[in-house]
Amino acid sequence: MLPPGPKAPQALQTVEWIVRPTKFLRDAQARYGEPFTIRTAWSDAPMVLTSDAEEIKRIYAAKPDVLRGGDSAAFMEPFVGRNSLLILHGDEHLRQRKLVLPPFHGQALKRWTDQIAELAHAHLDTWPVGTPFKAHRKMQDLTLEVIQRVIFGSRDDALRDALRATLDMTASTANLIAMSLVQRDLGPYGRFLASIKHIDELVYERIDQPSTGDSILDLLRDSGATREELRDQLVTLLAAGHETTATALAWALERLARHPTDLTEDPDPFIDEVLRTRPVLAITARKTLQPYELQGHTLPAGVYVAPCIYLANRRGRSIPFGGGTRRCIGAAFAQLELREVLRAVSMRFSIRPVRAEGERMRRRSITLAPARGAEIVANPLA
Ligand code: HEM
Numbered sequence: 001m002l003p004p005g006p007k008a009p010q011a012l013q014t015v016e017w018i019v020r021p022t023k024f025l026r027d028a029q030a031r032y033g034e035p036f037t038i039r040t041a042w043s044d045a046p047m048v049l050t051s052d053a054e055e056i057k058r059i060y061a062a063k064p065d066v067l068r069g070g071d072s073a074a075f076m077e078p079f080v081g082r083n084s085l086l087i088l089h090g091d092e093h094l095r096q097r098k099l100v101l102p103p104f105h106g107q108a109l110k111r112w113t114d115q116i117a118e119l120a121h122a123h124l125d126t127w128p129v130g131t132p133f134k135a136h137r138k139m140q141d142l143t144l145e146v147i148q149r150v151i152f153g154s155r156d157d158a159l160r161d162a163l164r165a166t167l168d169m170t171a172s173t174a175n176l177i178a179m180s181l182v183q184r185d186l187g188p189y190g191r192f193l194a195s196i197k198h199i200d201e202l203v204y205e206r207i208d209q210p211s212t213g214d215s216i217l218d219l220l221r222d223s224g225a226t227r228e229e230l231r232d233q234l235v236t237l238l239a240a241g242h243e244t245t246a247t248a249l250a251w252a253l254e255r256l257a258r259h260p261t262d263l264t265e266d267p268d269p270f271i272d273e274v275l276r277t278r279p280v281l282a283i284t285a286r287k288t289l290q291p292y293e294l295q296g297h298t299l300p301a302g303v304y305v306a307p308c309i310y311l312a313n314r315r316g317r318s319i320p321f322g323g324g325t326r327r328c329i330g331a332a333f334a335q336l337e338l339r340e341v342l343r344a345v346s347m348r349f350s351i352r353p354v355r356a357e358g359e360r361m362r363r364r365s366i367t368l369a370p371a372r373g374a375e376i377v378a379n380p381l382a
Pocket residue numbers: 069085086087097104236237240241242244245248280281283284285320321322323324325326327328329330331333334
């Protein structure tokens with residue numbers, strides 16, 4: 001027997017999960033206590049959620065033959081591909097992780113600091129002055145350019161437009177519901193699949209271009225990856241590496257507009273608080289490969305046990321990047337980017353909200369984003 005949870009049929013829970021993700025989680029926790037079980041079309045088995053700090057630690061530390069990562073991302077496979085770091089598990093996952101992690105960590109990060117600050121300033125030059133605009137979109141443009149430079153060594157506007165067009169298809173609530181519940185090759189889902197084909201053409205063009213020397217594409221090429229493996233890792237890094245960071249930046253600006261703070265010196269406490277109170281991803285999940293004990297329940301093999309970032313952060317524990325061998329490989333890079341961009345904004349602009357009340361957390365594909373796109377007005381500092 002699985003722990004209790006919402007009794008509505010899977011399709012209705014999927015709609016709730018898309019339309020009111022945070023209320024759905026809060027209501028289920030309040031009504032059923034923890035752990036609780038949800039059923040949505042986004043996973044092939046029920047998900048058992050917890051926000052208990054000790055249990056989460058134990059889940060992230062579990063051996064891979066007990067709890068396995070990767071399976072819960074299967075719904076993203078048509079986009080990221082079967083060789084994606086998000087999908088792989090076992091030895092192959094660890095091998096790919098070891099390959100991609102170093103450029104996003106430690107000393108290697110330092111070389112990006114100045115470049116990110118420079119790009120941030122160039123993008124801030126394009127901000128409208130004194131009139132409302134949606135900062136989320138501006139942040140998507142910036143973070144996509146940053147990650148393209150890291151991955152390819154230069155920007156690529158055709159690929160940028162193709163990626164944004166595809167990801168934007170998963171932003172509207174109506175589209176998301178249609179794509180989650182009716183996966184036919186017609187309608188929104190069919191258009192989504194067709195636009196992925198266009199991305200593939202552009203990515204393969206890039207793969208076939210001569211090496212530039214020290215980009216991540218070169219690193220992956222040198223590892224002997226096949227063209228398809230290269231495509232999958234590149235699309236994964238491009239998407240995971242910009243959409244999440246853009247959303248975190250959008251939240252940071254939405255908050256900053258309402259709580260003016262000087263971020264030129266030490267933006268870290270502000271960033272930590274934004275990531276805690278407005279987590280970009282709501283859950284991380286692992287599949288049980290054998291019976292698993294969770295808070296007095298014995299879960300059978302074949303279901304998901306899922307630390308709920310959103311609920312855990314509300315209890316004061318901040319795990320915006322997940323944990324264990326699946327912890328976000330871009331965490332340090334994202335934090336660096338957040339720091340540099342927010343510092344640049346704080347140096348140049350005073351920003352204020354368009355409306356006084358804070359923006360709701362609204363689902364945009366897998367992320368929780370500001371409902372009105374982080375609407376702000378920016379005025380240059382004297
Ligand atoms: C604020 C920005 C970001 C947030 C909030 C975020 C959050 C997360 C979370 C919660 C996970 C799942 C961890 C788990 O299952 O335990 C994850 C995984 C991942 N993230 Fe991020 N991320 C961010 C930025 C980035 C960036 C910049 C990159 C790439 C450079 C990136 C690449 C990845 C990859 C490849 C994985 C899969 C790791 C694996 O399964 O081994 N992320 N991220």
